[in-house]
Amino acid sequence: MKFLDELNVSGKRVLMRVDYNVPLKGETIVDDNRIKQSLPTLKLALDNGASLVICSHLGRPKGAPAPEFSLKPVAVRLAELLGREVRMAPDCIGPEVQAMAEGLKPGEVLLLENLRFHPGETKNDPDFSRELAKLGDVYVNDAFGASHRAHASVVGVTEYIKDCCGGLLLKKEWQYLGEALENPARPFVAIIGGAKVSSKLGILKALLEEVDSMIVGGAMANTFRKAQGFEVGTSLVEDDLLEEAMAIMVEAREKGVKFYLPVDFILGTDPKGGIASGVRTYQDIPADEMILDTGPASHTLFAEVIKNAGTVIWNGPMGAFENPAFAQGSINLCRVVGAVSGMTILGGGDTNVIVEQMGMADKFSFISTGGGSFLEFLEGKELPAFTALENKS
Numbered sequence: 570m571k572f573l574d575e576l577n578v579s580g581k582r583v584l585m586r587v588d589y590n591v592p593l594k595g596e597t598i599v600d601d602n603r604i605k606q607s608l609p610t611l612k613l614a615l616d617n618g619a620s621l622v623i624c625s626h627l628g629r630p631k632g633a634p635a636p637e638f639s640l641k642p643v644a645v646r647l648a649e650l651l652g653r654e655v656r657m658a659p660d661c662i663g664p665e666v667q668a669m670a671e672g673l674k675p676g677e678v679l680l681l682e683n684l685r686f687h688p689g690e691t692k693n694d695p696d697f698s699r700e701l702a703k704l705g706d707v708y709v710n711d712a713f714g715a716s717h718r719a720h721a722s723v724v725g726v727t728e729y730i731k732d733c734c735g736g737l738l739l740k741k742e743w744q745y746l747g748e749a750l751e752n753p754a755r756p757f758v759a760i761i762g763g764a765k766v767s768s769k770l771g772i773l774k775a776l777l778e779e780v781d782s783m784i785v786g787g788a789m790a791n792t793f794r795k796a797q798g799f800e801v802g803t804s805l806v807e808d809d810l811l812e813e814a815m816a817i818m819v820e821a822r823e824k825g826v827k828f829y830l831p832v833d834f835i836l837g838t839d840p841k842g843g844i845a846s847g848v849r850t851y852q853d854i855p856a857d858e859m860i861l862d863t864g865p866a867s868h869t870l871f872a873e874v875i876k877n878a879g880t881v882i883w884n885g886p887m888g889a890f891e892n893p894a895f896a897q898g899s900i901n902l903c904r905v906v907g908a909v910s911g912m913t914i915l916g917g918g919d920t921n922v923i924v925e926q927m928g929m930a931d932k933f934s935f936i937s938t939g940g941g942s943f944l945e946f947l948e949g950k951e952l953p954a955f956t957a958l959e960n961k962s
């Protein structure tokens with residue numbers, strides 16, 4: 570696979586796919602990390618004399634323009650971060666947009682409107698891909714967050730532009746995540762949290778093949794404990810996955826992977842507005858209360874497992890962390906992982922939010938910008954973005 574640092578883009582118009590799917594409150598960008606992470610790629614292309622036509626999706630509009638999903642606020646923030654003008658196109662294809670793209674001089678930047686305002690984007694429609702391809706002489710994909718989507722701007726467009734390559738962010742994600750799986754320093758510890766086992770089954774199974782220890786926390790752990798025969802009150806449980814959860818624990822034992830679940834909990838009755846009612850163990854959970862965070866004994870146990878790790882992969886919170894009453898387990902975990910001297914790799918929206926809130930982003934080796942793509946990469950699934958670029962090399 571080729572990357573931007575191997576290509577001469579001087580005097581070329583670069584069509585660059587990025588993932589600017591950033592959280593918005595009205596027109597305010599709540600977290601601009603994805604924009605910041607794209608800057609080295611943008612700057613490299615601009616410094617080398619290219620002009621840039623940047624495209625992205627934002628949210629999940631239903632194939633038609635919707636003002637709340639406009640990329641206009643992103644254009645404003647990008648201009649601030651880049652320190653140069655960013656023109657905003659009224660659409661992402663069509664004669665007017667093409668004229669704007671063709672009018673760009675080296676060093677100039679045009680941001681296209683949300684790709685998902687057209688149904689052809691998510692359908693990977695060849696006509697839409699062809700229209701998009703008209704906007705660049707060279708195609709660069711730096712959208713790791715969207716690399717698991719076989720969409721027109723990720724896959725289809727590569728059929729119609731000769732020179733295609735990955736950006737610097739795509740390269741970094743590929744190298745860090747690939748290295749962690751191919752050649753991990755040991756002991757290798759995976760920490761998987763979050764609400765649902767169903768959304769993480771693939772990654773749990775895939776990581777069992779790789780790791781020395783696995784910690785499962787968050788509401789997911791309830792399904793595992795219930796599978797072991799414990800009562801979990803009104804806690805979130807996926808009853809249809811009890812057998813699957815048991816099979817994972819059996820497999821871990823057979824493979825010699827040490828498997829850890831929380832041993833004590835902070836309980837409550839309402840994850841959002843509620844208060845913590847106390848610390849309990851599994852033997853002791855009232856029928857009308859739910860597990861909402863891990864307790865101090867779990868923290869001590871997990872810290873022992875994590876502190877001497879050679880490699881840590883962490884995805885997902887330990888509890889209902891949006892409510893400060895149930896955030897301590899995730900905060901403690903963030904501190905422990907942040908103190909590990911080995912390789913520490915994090916990913917997923919909630920995990921990134923915890924790290925941002927703690928102001929600890931510089932304490933980890935690598936924080937992936939991917940959500941679903943991060944999980945699919947670790948599951949060992951083929952990512953359409955990488956396949957499309959590899960086919961061009």
Ligand code: 3PG
Binds near residue numbers: 590628715939
């Ligand atoms: C993400 O935020 O995970 C990516 O931008 C992909 O978004 P999507 O799940 O709407 O395709």
